[in-house]
Amino acid sequence: MKKSMTLSIFAASIMTLGCTTAVDNHSEILVIHGGDIVTVDKKNTVYQQSESAAAVIINNGVIEEVVELAQLEAELSKYKSSDIKYLDLKGRTLMPGFIEPHAHLYQTAQTSSVPNVMPCLPDKYQSQLEAEYGWLYYPEEGDACYLYVDEALASLAKNAKADFPWIIGNGLDPSRMLLSEQNRYEFSADVAQTRERFADAIDKNQTFLNFPIKTIDIALSTLPEPKPLFVLDQSGHLGYANMLAFTETGLCEGIYDEAEFAAKYSELHPGVTPPRWKDLGIQGDEVKLICEEATKEQMTNASLLVKALYFPDGEWDIVKDASKSGTNNWQYSGLLKEETAYGPFFKAIERNVKTAHLNMQEMVGHGAPPLLKSENANSTEELNPAFQAAMSGILLTASKQGVTTFVEGGATPDMITSYKSLVANQQAFTRIRAVYNWAAMPQNENVDYKISFDDASFNGMLSAEGIKLWADGSTQGCSANLSQPYDEDGLCQSFGDGHTNYDDKQIIENLTPFAQKGWYFNIHANGDKGISDAINALSFMQEKVAGMPMDNPQKECLDETNKGKYQCLPYTIIHSTVNNPGNKATGETAEILELYEQERAKLPYLSPSHLVGHIAYWGRSMENELGEFRGGTIDPMGSEVTAGIPFSMHSDLSISALFPLWFIEQGVTRDTWFYPHLKDSQRSALYEEERIAISDAIRAVTIVPAQQHGIDQQLGSIERGKLADLIVVDKNPLTYAGNEANIHAINVECAFINGKQVDWSHSPEGKTSSGTEYQSQCQLD
Numbered sequence: 001m002k003k004s005m006t007l008s009i010f011a012a013s014i015m016t017l018g019c020t021t022a023v024d025n026h027s028e029i030l031v032i033h034g035g036d037i038v039t040v041d042k043k044n045t046v047y048q049q050s051e052s053a054a055a056v057i058i059n060n061g062v063i064e065e066v067v068e069l070a071q072l073e074a075e076l077s078k079y080k081s082s083d084i085k086y087l088d089l090k091g092r093t094l095m096p097g098f099i100e101p102h103a104h105l106y107q108t109a110q111t112s113s114v115p116n117v118m119p120c121l122p123d124k125y126q127s128q129l130e131a132e133y134g135w136l137y138y139p140e141e142g143d144a145c146y147l148y149v150d151e152a153l154a155s156l157a158k159n160a161k162a163d164f165p166w167i168i169g170n171g172l173d174p175s176r177m178l179l180s181e182q183n184r185y186e187f188s189a190d191v192a193q194t195r196e197r198f199a200d201a202i203d204k205n206q207t208f209l210n211f212p213i214k215t216i217d218i219a220l221s222t223l224p225e226p227k228p229l230f231v232l233d234q235s236g237h238l239g240y241a242n243m244l245a246f247t248e249t250g251l252c253e254g255i256y257d258e259a260e261f262a263a264k265y266s267e268l269h270p271g272v273t274p275p276r277w278k279d280l281g282i283q284g285d286e287v288k289l290i291c292e293e294a295t296k297e298q299m300t301n302a303s304l305l306v307k308a309l310y311f312p313d314g315e316w317d318i319v320k321d322a323s324k325s326g327t328n329n330w331q332y333s334g335l336l337k338e339e340t341a342y343g344p345f346f347k348a349i350e351r352n353v354k355t356a357h358l359n360m361q362e363m364v365g366h367g368a369p370p371l372l373k374s375e376n377a378n379s380t381e382e383l384n385p386a387f388q389a390a391m392s393g394i395l396l397t398a399s400k401q402g403v404t405t406f407v408e409g410g411a412t413p414d415m416i417t418s419y420k421s422l423v424a425n426q427q428a429f430t431r432i433r434a435v436y437n438w439a440a441m442p443q444n445e446n447v448d449y450k451i452s453f454d455d456a457s458f459n460g461m462l463s464a465e466g467i468k469l470w471a472d473g474s475t476q477g478c479s480a481n482l483s484q485p486y487d488e489d490g491l492c493q494s495f496g497d498g499h500t501n502y503d504d505k506q507i508i509e510n511l512t513p514f515a516q517k518g519w520y521f522n523i524h525a526n527g528d529k530g531i532s533d534a535i536n537a538l539s540f541m542q543e544k545v546a547g548m549p550m551d552n553p554q555k556e557c558l559d560e561t562n563k564g565k566y567q568c569l570p571y572t573i574i575h576s577t578v579n580n581p582g583n584k585a586t587g588e589t590a591e592i593l594e595l596y597e598q599e600r601a602k603l604p605y606l607s608p609s610h611l612v613g614h615i616a617y618w619g620r621s622m623e624n625e626l627g628e629f630r631g632g633t634i635d636p637m638g639s640e641v642t643a644g645i646p647f648s649m650h651s652d653l654s655i656s657a658l659f660p661l662w663f664i665e666q667g668v669t670r671d672t673w674f675y676p677h678l679k680d681s682q683r684s685a686l687y688e689e690e691r692i693a694i695s696d697a698i699r700a701v702t703i704v705p706a707q708q709h710g711i712d713q714q715l716g717s718i719e720r721g722k723l724a725d726l727i728v729v730d731k732n733p734l735t736y737a738g739n740e741a742n743i744h745a746i747n748v749e750c751a752f753i754n755g756k757q758v759d760w761s762h763s764p765e766g767k768t769s770s771g772t773e774y775q776s777q778c779q780l781d
Contacts, residue, residue: 035089097404101705118171153219235477292331314341435466480527576608613656619672
């Protein structure tokens with residue numbers, strides 16, 4: 001396994017940067033020529049070197065002109081020759097820099113501090129992941145990816161540190177991992193046959209989801225002494241814990257009557273009226289907090305009381321242990337649903353683990369209201385240098401994949417303070433644009449948390465003008481908000497129609513104060529019911545906030561004087577995964593697609609952003625969980641192209657890896673795999689009717705995400721007047737027709753931000769095997 005860098009070495013190199021910058025200075029005028037130029041303008045203009053050779057003239061970081069070579073000399077005559085530098089592409093291709101529209105920088109850096117038990121990716125992607133992000137995901141010798149739940153849990157036990165009181169892990173994924181190698185099945189080129197075999201194998205994971213503690217206890221039985229365990233599912237919306245971890249929360253003992261409950265509730269939720277027990281479903285005059293060896297009524301009452309006090313939006317599952325006789329055989333199963341349910345475990349971990357780097361609340365960072373604030377939160381000045389280095393390293397590695405703008409998909413004011421530090425210390429290798437987690441925003445009328453893209457303090461390297469709300473959970477995590485239940489024969493059969501964080505009325509209530517202040521919105525919604533609730537809420541808020549709608553918003557929003565008005569702001573449904581309510585006949589129009597078309601007449605900048613890894617890595621799991629047609633038609637980008645609905649593609653890092661060239665390939669091919677069979681020869685398309693053209697996929701990682709974040713006037717395409725955020729790739733992806741499955745192998749040679757080349761030399765990756773200094777692949781003349 002290639003290790004591109006270690007975190008400790010990278011931290012050391014970052015700390016020695018001093019006042020050096022993440023980009024190299026150059027003369028005022030830069031001319032880039034000698035290759036194809038993919039502009040991604042409205043006409044998708046491409047200047048091919050062999051037919052219509054052209055050059056890009058950059059003046060002080062701004063694209064001055066794209067001119068054919070015949071006019072180049074005349075255009076350059078107005079500048080001093082001594083001020084002009086040239087970059088000869090030498091047959092390579094110039095493109096706009098990629099824009100990652102939804103990822104989690106702070107959270108991903110936090111997860112780097114705990115063992116990674118994520119599933120392996122398909123072979124061709126896994127090798128690239130190890131080469132580029134190995135320092136982050138596999139920092140220790142012997143670290144590996146996993147194909148089976150039991151081997152992933154066993155690795156946590158094997159690598160448990162004697163002096164560390166907890167076992168903590170990240171990335172377990174029973175929606176893809178088989179329970180054990182004993183469940184491995186034979187692969188067949190017949191997709192229908194392999195689909196049945198995969199379903200038989202993955203459905204055995206219901207045993208794990210129904211009672212995780214049983215499998216966990218077996219995995220930890222080799223420990224010399226018991227330890228509490230908490231493991232985060234890769235979706236972020238499920239967690240797993242053993243009984244000792246429940247005990248450590250302090251919520252396995254104590255007795256409450258209703259008055260004592262009301263007093264405790266008021267202490268935890270000041271200003272909120274305590275709910276009545278009968279409204280919560282609690283029976284009896286008192287409740288004993290208990291975690292195991294209880295009757296069903298005792299466990300139900302205890303779980304309802306704890307839920308009401310500590311995580312009203314989450315749940316601790318209870319289960320009957322059939323291996324025990326009698327009636328006192330109910331207990332917590334070890335399955336934790338939704339992020340707020342992790343809060344008591346985070347408090348318990350922080351009581352035992354004092355470290356400036358590990359902040360469990362921020363490790364999740366998926367929109368849970370911070371009911372249980374971290375006690376280890378630190379000011380920027382106190383941040384562990386290794387943590388700052390991890391964030392900087394993520395941005396550097398993303399830059400090497402062609403990312404020039406990284407959107408943080410759920411920031412807090414404290415995170416923004418950390419990002420300011422990165423920018424101020426020249427440790428940001430991409431732009432950072434952020435949308436705030438609505439639930440983490442202080443209700444302070446006197447503080448303006450917006451940072452305009454045009455704020456001269458940050459030169460466009462840091463901005464924050466959006467708000468994010470999570471309307472539901474995760475599709476593969478069995479918690480998407482669906483209009484029809486999960487498939488009765490699939491892995492998620494016991495989860496019904498999923499989970500609702502906020503319905504349309506609650507979304508309106510939560511977001512209206514921000515709409516009145518001119519914020520744009522990202523709403524996380526995976527299930528079709530969650531998507532429709534989000535879109536309907538956005539539409540209703542228009543009338544509530546703006547009054548009478550515009551007669552022709554598509555036209556009127558082009559007027560600069562209307563740019564900040566509610567109807568003219570961008571609204572993005574993050575993920576927008578499930579677009580059909582059930583297994584309807586092939587050929588019927590998806591209801592969500594119709595809703596987008598209808599509401600875009602009122603909100604012209606309403607659009608979806610897809611986690612395209614749902615197709616590549618979870619595609620066959622989606623079929624199993626949702627049914628073949630409903631699961632096969634997730635992320636229906638082909639239909640969106642036909643309907644004229646723009647869309648972007650994102651990673652949701654750390655949920656999936658950040659490689660925009662992979663996204664292009666995955667949107668074009670819709671290739672997926674039946675886990676654990678991950679060879680390239682074992683790929684097959686997930687509902688190939690939804691494939692898209694390469695040009696549409698390129699737009700989905702450049703100009704469309706720029707539009708979705710309100711920065712398309714500055715970024716996203718190679719056009720006159722835009723900032724020169726550019727990348728050079730060794731091959732033109734548009735030439736890969738018929739070879740789409742190899743787009744991932746295209747190399748990014750260099751990146752430019754504001755017309756200045758990003759300096760990739762500040763890491764061990766910048767050294768050649770002979771030990772000579774890093775040399776850019778884009779030398780200026």
